[in-house]
Amino acid sequence: MTAAFTVSAEEAGARLTVDLGAIARNYRALAAMTHGAECAAVVKADAYGTGIETTAPALADAGARTFFVAHVSEARRLRAVVPAATIYVLNGLFAEALDIYARHDLRPVLGSREEIERFGAFCRTTGRRSPAAIHVDTGMNRLGLDMAEAALIAEPGPQALAFEPALLMSHLACADDPGHPLTARQIDRFAQVRALFPGIAGSLANSAGCTLPATHHDLARPGIALYGGRYRADREPLEAVVRLEAPLIRVRDVRAGDTVGYGATWTATRPSRIGIVSVGYADGYIRATSASDTRTGASVRVAGRACPLAGRVSMDLLAIDLTDAGAVKPGDPVTLIGDGIGVDDIAQPAGTIGYEVLTSLGRRYHRRYIQD
Ligand SMILES: *Cc1c(COP(=O)(O)O)cnc(C)c1O
DSSP: OOOOOOOOTTTOSSEEEEEHHHHHHHHHHHHHHTTTSEEOEEOHHHHHTTOHHHHHHHHHHHTOOEEEESSHHHHHHHHHHOTTSEEEETTOOOGGGHHHHHHTTEEEEEOSHHHHHHHHHHHHHHTOOOEEEEEBOSSOOSSSBOHHHHHHHHTTOGGGSSSEEEEEEOOOSSTTSTTOHHHHHHHHHHHHHHHHSTTSOEEOOOTGGGGOGGGTTTEEOOOGGGGTOOOSTTSOOSSOOEEEEEEEEEEEEEOTTOEESGGGOEEOSSSEEEEEESOOGGGTOOGGGOOBTTBOOOEEEETTEEEEBOSOOOSSOEEEEOTTSOSOOTTOEEEEEBTTBOHHHHHTTTTSOHHHHHHTOOSSSEEEEEOO
């Protein structure tokens, strides 16, 4: 395995701290919510940006035995750090990579008749009835067999399959929105599907589903809640996991009427103090969080105070209105995520979700793992 490129504290523009203790506590909170079922951990997209090599072993230490990733490449990285875990590949069968599943003991999540046939044929050639999950679509209309296809596959009985059907799963589309009628329909349809495949473990719950016992079945699959993101519109997230801090690299005074940044979209309405930090959209600080004369953007915290962005986020820099922050100087710390600013608070002005903020976290940060 090639080592990831790491950025030292001295050369970085910002420091990202990932709290493995918070991840472990969030895992245990979700396992308690889903008690009676096994609680897996979804670690796709580099464990939602937190770093799969470090986060997955912390989750295993907290009790996770089953992991889900999206890609085979992620599964291979994961296998290197959690040798004993059960690993499922959500995006199905990467047809050119069949031998990689076998070599690293990875379980594909099979979601079409072609995938089921192809994996069955592969198992016949290897002479091993390898385990896999069967994904049935109950309303997302993305991956998964439709209900009629599932019935056809189930008809001859699970023993007729050339692979071992270890898990039957489906994915909720709207469980973060309490009372959305699609969730009840998906719960009903999944019950019908399970009746077609008696004796096979079932999995339906994502993070939001962990709060809905009717979705627990045998195995819950939380992702975002582990990492401190909002998982239900009407609930506060679990414990915050990431913290992003950067020093002010420049502080300057501007006059009323001066503009800041590309496009001159933000105008000082009073004599103002502007601070600059070495973080931009190339670091995953989403450009859509920008502030202008007509729109409030994201904010950061300086010396305990909320300070709004001033102007557009550029590739490598962003500007902050420090006018109300009191005496500040270059080198003083700015908190971009943390101290009450959650990933969802950055997502909101950008019109996106905490998931995107987390999975965009940049490669130029100095990364530090703590176990608070
Ligand atoms: C990403 C994903 C999850 C986890 O969803 P969260 O909303 O992050 O909890 C679970 N199951 C599947 C199939 C997924 O793709």
